[in-house]
Amino acid sequence: MELDAQGDREINAVEAAHRNDPQERIWLNQDLRRGRYRHYKGKYYELLGLAMHSETEEKMVLYRPLYPCPDLAEEYGKDPWFVRPYDMFFGTVEHNGERVPRFAFVEPVDEPSLFPEKEPTSYCG
DSSP, X not given: OEEOTTSSSEEOHHHXXXXXXXXXXXXXXXXXXOEEEEETTSOEEXXXXXXXXXXXXXXXXXXXXXXXXXXXXXXXXXXXXXXXXXXXXXXXXXXXXXXXXXXEEEEEOSSOOSSOSSOOGGGOO
């Protein structure tokens, strides 16, 4: 077995075969840009990681809004998480007559804030 780039865990043959392919590196969470993203409509979100749909094996993005969602609180709690298909999250949309990213990277975060105590006020929409 080979070791990962940090040398702290063994990687399987599939990981080893695909680790130099940029798309596969993202799927393996090696190059994913975790951090804050701006939706083309103006609100901010934090990308937490990738997930796989358990039935279809579709690649999904796990993210959370950086603004209050009181209408979702009863069913999903005060800090809901969202998933969106990977290709849709990183795809483009037509907005005001031009193609723009659906979510544009703003800045990295050191660690995903899975259970934040306080929202960053500069990102509340």
